[in-house]
Amino acid sequence: MNKIAFIGAGNMARAIIIGLVNSGITPQNIIVANPSEAKRLSLAKEFGVLQTNDNIKASEFADIIVLCVKPHFITDVCQQISQTVNITGKLFISVAAGTTVEQIQSALAKDNTTNLTPVVRVMPNTPSQLGLGMSGLYASNEVSTEQKSSAEKITNAVGKSIWLDTEDKINNIIAVAGSAPAYYFLFMEAMEKHAIQLGFTPAESRMLVQQTALGSTQMVAHNTNDDISTLRANVTSKGGTTHAAIERFKDDGIDELVKNAMNAAIARAEEMAK
Missing domain, CATH: 1.10.3730.10 (ProC C-terminal domain-like)
Structure with missing residues (x-):
């Protein structure tokens, strides 16, 4: 079973976590990192997930790292993680609107490296907390078949999803389903x-x-x-x-x-x- 870290504990992270736990995912395989103790403890108390205020600790724990921070924090968070954690083999999933795969991979890239990190962009919506979500997914070329399957399992646990053949269609998903x-x-x-x-x-x-x-x-x-x-x-x-x-x-x-x-x-x- 893949271990999943949520960086951020806002409405979308909460919606996905609720859906995952309700779908049968073991709560102890989920960790949420957030500066707000109240948000972390609320999720831990209600759903039994692990919690921490340390993005590094959460990222080291997980095979899949779900970025649920606001878009203007993405670069700093990714740089913090990549400079400290060995992210080889890890899949990053971003639910941030308007933040491209290229931007995320650039922030995750270590100095003088040409290896790109596998990234899946997901645009879900808040009915995910009821298991009635609708998500669009776009995978970078580095995402393996197994990782695509894992990403799809996460979104399907909280509703339905479709794969997009070009990244620009994520913005269309925002208009039709996300917003x-x-x-x-x-x-x-x-x-x-x-x-x-x-x-x-x-x-x-x-x-x-x-x-x-x-x-x-x-x-x-x-x-x-x-x-x-x-x-x-x-x-x-x-x-x-x-x-x-x-x-x-x-x-x-x-x-x-x-x-x-x-x-x-x-x-x-x-x-x-x-």
Whole structure:
């Protein structure tokens, strides 16, 4: 069994750790390193994983090192690890948006060496903590078949995943899946606000919105042979109430609005990589 170190204990690290433990991964094969004692101890207490405030200790322990730090910390963290730890044979997995394989490998490279470290970039999303995540993965040329399998096992333990043939598609994954839960939350938030304005209590409004969203998602998941547009049309009687709402969405430019928002996410990821 591979030993896994998480450098960072933020929301994404927590989501993946929860998914891994819930999928049956032995907690004692997982270590989390973070300056915040509260975050480390919370994960250790809840899930039985090991914890430390020392990135070096965590990296020495693990076969797979998952970089869950903010992008502007990646270079310093990688340099710290590579200058102290023998990283030969170790796989680095990065969940940092906008940080390229080249940047990570450059930071991991020791002085006067031409050997590149195997790196997998992963873009997961927060539903991973429920085992319902969606991740995109891109592997550098140095990643072995076995290491690719290990990376995929990690992401599949917390949902579903797809491999990308070019690194630039990671930014597209961010727009379509990584950032996307927030899009749905925003839409649900707007519906909840107006439900309250229509006279429902906050508790009633929350239940109405979340149960409708859950049911709609399950209908999509259970009817994979039908296009989503078909499912939408099936509940849209011409001239009816749903039709009136849908036409208003269209008149207000929902397609363009969504496209522009997703493209903004991609543009920001590209900016972060520069």
